[in-house]
Amino acid sequence: MDITLDEFQLDIAKEARRFLEKEAPMEYVREMFEDDRGFTDAMWNKINEMDWMKIRIPESYGGMEMDQLELAIILEEMGRVLLPGPFFSNVQLAAEAILEAGSESQKKSYLPRIGEGELRGTLALHEPDGGADPGYIQMEARTDGDGFLLNGTKLFVPDAHVADFLVCAARTETGDDPYYGRNPQTVRCGV
16 A cells, blocks of 8 residues: 655654654653653643644544544654653544544543643553453443443553543443354443
Protein backbone atom coordinates (compact mmCIF):
# COMPACT_ATOMS: atom_id res chain seq x y z
CA MET A 1 0.00 0.00 0.00
CA ASP A 2 1.40 3.35 -1.04
CA ILE A 3 0.70 6.15 1.39
CA THR A 4 1.86 9.45 -0.01
CA LEU A 5 1.48 12.37 2.35
CA ASP A 6 -0.07 15.55 1.01
CA GLU A 7 1.40 19.00 1.67
CA PHE A 8 -0.75 19.54 4.79
CA GLN A 9 0.37 16.23 6.28
CA LEU A 10 4.02 16.95 5.45
CA ASP A 11 3.64 20.28 7.28
CA ILE A 12 2.23 18.45 10.32
CA ALA A 13 5.26 16.13 10.33
CA LYS A 14 7.76 19.00 9.97
CA GLU A 15 6.09 21.04 12.72
CA ALA A 16 5.94 18.02 15.04
CA ARG A 17 9.59 17.15 14.40
CA ARG A 18 10.76 20.72 15.07
CA PHE A 19 8.70 20.95 18.25
CA LEU A 20 9.75 17.56 19.64
CA GLU A 21 13.45 17.95 18.83
CA LYS A 22 13.42 21.23 20.75
CA GLU A 23 11.16 20.26 23.67
CA ALA A 24 12.03 16.58 24.20
CA PRO A 25 15.79 16.13 24.04
CA MET A 26 17.27 12.84 25.24
CA GLU A 27 18.11 14.45 28.60
CA TYR A 28 14.39 15.02 29.20
CA VAL A 29 13.56 11.46 28.17
CA ARG A 30 16.18 10.02 30.54
CA GLU A 31 14.99 12.24 33.38
CA MET A 32 11.38 11.14 32.87
CA PHE A 33 12.46 7.50 32.91
CA GLU A 34 13.36 8.06 36.57
CA ASP A 35 10.29 10.18 37.34
CA ASP A 36 7.27 8.55 39.06
CA ARG A 37 4.79 10.17 36.65
CA GLY A 38 6.96 9.86 33.54
CA PHE A 39 6.19 13.35 32.19
CA THR A 40 5.87 16.93 33.39
CA ASP A 41 2.86 19.22 33.47
CA ALA A 42 4.95 21.72 31.50
CA MET A 43 5.41 19.21 28.65
CA TRP A 44 1.73 18.21 28.79
CA ASN A 45 0.74 21.87 28.49
CA LYS A 46 3.11 22.43 25.55
CA ILE A 47 1.67 19.41 23.73
CA ASN A 48 -1.81 20.73 24.45
CA GLU A 49 -0.87 24.13 23.00
CA MET A 50 -0.01 22.29 19.76
CA ASP A 51 -3.68 21.15 19.70
CA TRP A 52 -2.61 17.53 19.28
CA MET A 53 -5.16 16.34 21.85
CA LYS A 54 -7.92 17.52 19.49
CA ILE A 55 -6.75 15.78 16.32
CA ARG A 56 -9.26 12.90 16.27
CA ILE A 57 -12.06 14.50 18.27
CA PRO A 58 -15.03 15.59 16.11
CA GLU A 59 -15.60 19.30 15.62
CA SER A 60 -18.99 18.98 17.36
CA TYR A 61 -17.05 18.23 20.58
CA GLY A 62 -14.45 20.97 20.10
CA GLY A 63 -11.94 18.91 18.14
CA MET A 64 -10.26 19.09 14.75
CA GLU A 65 -11.85 15.91 13.30
CA MET A 66 -8.76 14.77 11.42
CA ASP A 67 -8.06 11.28 10.15
CA GLN A 68 -6.10 8.54 11.85
CA LEU A 69 -3.21 9.24 9.45
CA GLU A 70 -2.65 12.72 10.88
CA LEU A 71 -2.50 11.25 14.36
CA ALA A 72 -0.11 8.55 13.13
CA ILE A 73 2.19 11.26 11.78
CA ILE A 74 2.35 12.89 15.22
CA LEU A 75 2.86 9.53 16.95
CA GLU A 76 5.67 8.65 14.55
CA GLU A 77 7.48 11.86 15.44
CA MET A 78 6.89 11.21 19.16
CA GLY A 79 8.39 7.76 18.69
CA ARG A 80 11.41 9.25 16.93
CA VAL A 81 12.36 11.14 20.13
CA LEU A 82 10.99 8.45 22.52
CA LEU A 83 8.62 10.99 24.09
CA PRO A 84 7.35 9.65 27.41
CA GLY A 85 3.91 10.44 28.78
CA PRO A 86 0.23 9.52 28.51
CA PHE A 87 -0.54 11.09 25.11
CA PHE A 88 -1.26 7.78 23.32
CA SER A 89 -3.34 6.45 26.23
CA ASN A 90 -5.38 9.62 26.36
CA VAL A 91 -5.89 10.42 22.70
CA GLN A 92 -5.87 6.99 21.07
CA LEU A 93 -7.11 4.60 23.76
CA ALA A 94 -9.52 6.63 25.92
CA ALA A 95 -10.89 9.16 23.43
CA GLU A 96 -11.29 6.62 20.61
CA ALA A 97 -13.10 4.19 22.95
CA ILE A 98 -15.48 6.95 24.01
CA LEU A 99 -16.04 7.92 20.37
CA GLU A 100 -16.78 4.30 19.48
CA ALA A 101 -18.76 3.09 22.48
CA GLY A 102 -19.63 6.07 24.66
CA SER A 103 -23.09 7.51 25.13
CA GLU A 104 -23.85 10.98 23.81
CA SER A 105 -23.72 12.27 27.37
CA GLN A 106 -20.25 10.74 27.88
CA LYS A 107 -19.01 12.18 24.59
CA LYS A 108 -20.23 15.67 25.56
CA SER A 109 -18.72 15.35 29.02
CA TYR A 110 -15.32 13.84 28.23
CA LEU A 111 -14.25 14.63 24.66
CA PRO A 112 -14.08 18.44 24.93
CA ARG A 113 -12.09 18.15 28.17
CA ILE A 114 -9.70 15.60 26.62
CA GLY A 115 -9.25 17.94 23.66
CA GLU A 116 -8.42 20.84 25.98
CA GLY A 117 -5.89 18.76 27.91
CA GLU A 118 -7.97 19.03 31.10
CA LEU A 119 -8.53 15.29 31.46
CA ARG A 120 -6.26 12.32 30.97
CA GLY A 121 -7.76 8.89 30.45
CA THR A 122 -6.82 5.40 29.39
CA LEU A 123 -8.41 2.09 28.44
CA ALA A 124 -8.66 -0.86 30.85
CA LEU A 125 -8.99 -3.85 28.53
CA HIS A 126 -6.47 -6.62 29.31
CA GLU A 127 -7.53 -9.48 31.59
CA PRO A 128 -5.62 -12.41 33.11
CA ASP A 129 -7.06 -15.18 30.94
CA GLY A 130 -7.47 -13.52 27.58
CA GLY A 131 -5.26 -10.52 27.17
CA ALA A 132 -6.93 -7.81 25.11
CA ASP A 133 -9.27 -10.09 23.19
CA PRO A 134 -12.82 -8.74 23.72
CA GLY A 135 -14.22 -12.26 23.42
CA TYR A 136 -12.52 -13.25 26.66
CA ILE A 137 -13.55 -10.29 28.81
CA GLN A 138 -14.80 -11.65 32.10
CA MET A 139 -15.17 -8.47 34.16
CA GLU A 140 -18.82 -8.17 35.13
CA ALA A 141 -20.71 -4.89 35.22
CA ARG A 142 -23.97 -4.94 37.19
CA THR A 143 -26.27 -1.95 37.23
CA ASP A 144 -26.13 0.00 40.47
CA GLY A 145 -28.34 3.08 40.45
CA ASP A 146 -27.26 5.32 37.59
CA GLY A 147 -23.96 3.48 37.14
CA PHE A 148 -22.40 0.05 37.28
CA LEU A 149 -20.67 -2.03 39.92
CA LEU A 150 -17.63 -3.75 38.44
CA ASN A 151 -16.37 -7.16 39.52
CA GLY A 152 -13.19 -8.52 37.95
CA THR A 153 -9.53 -7.84 37.23
CA LYS A 154 -7.81 -5.68 34.64
CA LEU A 155 -4.08 -5.89 33.95
CA PHE A 156 -1.53 -3.71 32.19
CA VAL A 157 -3.59 -0.52 32.08
CA PRO A 158 -1.24 1.97 30.43
CA ASP A 159 -0.73 5.21 32.31
CA ALA A 160 -3.39 4.36 34.90
CA HIS A 161 -1.23 5.99 37.58
CA VAL A 162 -1.73 9.43 35.97
CA ALA A 163 -5.23 8.99 34.51
CA ASP A 164 -8.20 11.02 35.71
CA PHE A 165 -10.53 8.30 34.43
CA LEU A 166 -10.52 4.79 32.96
CA VAL A 167 -12.65 3.50 30.12
CA CYS A 168 -13.32 -0.04 31.28
CA ALA A 169 -14.52 -2.90 29.07
CA ALA A 170 -16.89 -5.19 30.98
CA ARG A 171 -19.79 -7.55 30.32
CA THR A 172 -23.32 -6.39 31.12
CA GLU A 173 -25.65 -9.01 29.66
CA THR A 174 -25.63 -12.52 28.27
CA GLY A 175 -25.94 -13.39 24.61
CA ASP A 176 -24.64 -15.82 22.01
CA ASP A 177 -21.33 -15.13 20.36
CA PRO A 178 -20.92 -17.26 17.24
CA TYR A 179 -17.34 -16.07 16.70
CA TYR A 180 -16.10 -17.53 19.97
CA GLY A 181 -18.52 -20.47 20.06
CA ARG A 182 -19.57 -19.95 23.64
CA ASN A 183 -22.19 -17.99 25.53
CA PRO A 184 -20.37 -14.86 26.74
CA GLN A 185 -21.98 -11.63 27.81
CA THR A 186 -22.20 -8.46 25.79
CA VAL A 187 -19.10 -6.27 26.15
CA ARG A 188 -19.66 -2.61 26.91
CA CYS A 189 -17.16 0.14 27.57
CA GLY A 190 -17.99 2.48 30.39
CA VAL A 191 -16.29 5.54 31.78
